[in-house]
Amino acid sequence: MINSLHSRNKRSHLVLKLSIFLFLGGCASLPTEPFRVAPVKKELLLKDICRDNNIYWQWDSISQVVTLNLPEGDAKVLVGSHIVLVGDRKIFLDEPIRISKSAVVVPLDFERKVIGDVSIRSKYIEQCVLKKLRSVVLDAGHGGKDSGAIGRSGLYEKRVVLDISKRVKKILERHKINVVMTRDTDDFETLKNRTEIACAAKVDIFVSIHANSSLSRSASGVEVYSLQELDRAARNEDQRKINAKIMYKGLSMEQNSSDLNAIVSDMLYVKKKPESDILAEKVVERISNLTKAKNRGKKESKFFVVRNTLMPAILVEVGFLSNQKEERLLNTSAYRQKIAVGISRGILDYGSSE
Ligand SMILES: [Zn+2]
Incomplete structure (x- = not known):
C-alpha cells in the first residue's frame, strides 16, 4: 500500500533494501564447484595462485574487496583497482584485478609483486568458491503505528506482510539460508533503520514485502520492484554513505580516501542494479505462477530503501x-502460504542462477 513516504496512488511503494553479501571465503565448509573460467593470456585466476601458495583469501562481492592473508599482514585490493594495500604499503600492478565469470582474475605480475617467493603459508588450502546466496534480509513493511494499507473489510497490510515474511523465513531456513528480519513483531521501524539493519547484517539480498492499494477497486495482481537507474548524485547520497560505512565496519579497509569511496560507491551500484532485476523477475514469476494472480511484472523505482541499501x-x-x-x-493462511512459497522459490531460483 501507499506509504506516506512514497508517492501516492499506483506507485505503490517500494521499499527495498538491499543486500548481497557474497562472501567468498577460503572455506572448507563451502561446497566446491568448478571454476569454468580458463585463464586468459595475460591474467591468472587468483584462486590458482592462492592454492599453489597455500594462501587463504576471500572476496567480499558487496564491498568488492579481495583480501589475502599473507604472513606479513592482510593484502587488500578493490576489484577494478590496480593498487594492492599491504598495511600502509602500496603495490602497483600492471593491470587492475577484475571479475570474470564469478572468478577473481589478476594480472601476471600479481604473484611476483604481492606474494613474492613465499613458500610456507597458512594451513588453508581449500578452494574458495562463490556461493551466491547465504543470507537474506526480510523486511515486512510498516508496523506499529504505521498500518500500511487497510482493506475494505479492515485487513491491515502490516499484519498480512508480517505473517507472509515469517512464512518465507521458515521456508528459507529449511534451505539453510540465514534470515534476518527488520521486524518480527508489530513494531514501527523507520525506513532509515531498515536500510541500516540490512547493511549491518552483511546479507546477500534485501527483500521488502508489502501489499498494494489503489484507488481503482479493480486493480489486482502481484508486482515486484527493483532499483531504477540512479544518477551520480543519487549514488552518493548521505544515507548510502552511512550504510556503506556500516558495511565496511570490520573489513578494516581504509575508507578515508575519496577516490576509494567513489570507486566503491560505483561498484556497489553497478553490481546491485542488474542483480536486483534478476531477483525481481524470478520472484514475481514464481508468485504469479503459484497463486494464479495477475502478473503485473517487474517494475522499477528509486524509493528510499531500494536506493539506499547496498x-x-x-x-x-x-x-x-x-x-x-x-x-x-x-x-x-492458505493464500499467504502460497505467496510465501512463491517468494521463497524466486529467491532460491536467484540463488542458484549463474
Ligand atoms: Zn506497504
Missing part, C-alpha cells in the same frame, strides 16, 4: 488490499 534489493507487492477478492484471499 545489496541487491527488491520490494514485493503481494496483492491489492483495495481489491475485494484479493483482500479476501490475503485474509486466508
Whole structure:
C-alpha cells in the first residue's frame, strides 16, 4: 500500500533494501564447484595462485574487496583497482584485478609483486568458491503505528506482510539460508533503520514485502520492484554513505580516501542494479505462477530503501488490499502460504542462477 513516504496512488511503494553479501571465503565448509573460467593470456585466476601458495583469501562481492592473508599482514585490493594495500604499503600492478565469470582474475605480475617467493603459508588450502546466496534480509513493511494499507473489510497490510515474511523465513531456513528480519513483531521501524539493519547484517539480498492499494477497486495482481537507474548524485547520497560505512565496519579497509569511496560507491551500484532485476523477475514469476494472480511484472523505482541499501534489493507487492477478492484471499493462511512459497522459490531460483 501507499506509504506516506512514497508517492501516492499506483506507485505503490517500494521499499527495498538491499543486500548481497557474497562472501567468498577460503572455506572448507563451502561446497566446491568448478571454476569454468580458463585463464586468459595475460591474467591468472587468483584462486590458482592462492592454492599453489597455500594462501587463504576471500572476496567480499558487496564491498568488492579481495583480501589475502599473507604472513606479513592482510593484502587488500578493490576489484577494478590496480593498487594492492599491504598495511600502509602500496603495490602497483600492471593491470587492475577484475571479475570474470564469478572468478577473481589478476594480472601476471600479481604473484611476483604481492606474494613474492613465499613458500610456507597458512594451513588453508581449500578452494574458495562463490556461493551466491547465504543470507537474506526480510523486511515486512510498516508496523506499529504505521498500518500500511487497510482493506475494505479492515485487513491491515502490516499484519498480512508480517505473517507472509515469517512464512518465507521458515521456508528459507529449511534451505539453510540465514534470515534476518527488520521486524518480527508489530513494531514501527523507520525506513532509515531498515536500510541500516540490512547493511549491518552483511546479507546477500534485501527483500521488502508489502501489499498494494489503489484507488481503482479493480486493480489486482502481484508486482515486484527493483532499483531504477540512479544518477551520480543519487549514488552518493548521505544515507548510502552511512550504510556503506556500516558495511565496511570490520573489513578494516581504509575508507578515508575519496577516490576509494567513489570507486566503491560505483561498484556497489553497478553490481546491485542488474542483480536486483534478476531477483525481481524470478520472484514475481514464481508468485504469479503459484497463486494464479495477475502478473503485473517487474517494475522499477528509486524509493528510499531500494536506493539506499547496498545489496541487491527488491520490494514485493503481494496483492491489492483495495481489491475485494484479493483482500479476501490475503485474509486466508492458505493464500499467504502460497505467496510465501512463491517468494521463497524466486529467491532460491536467484540463488542458484549463474
Ligand atoms: Zn506497504
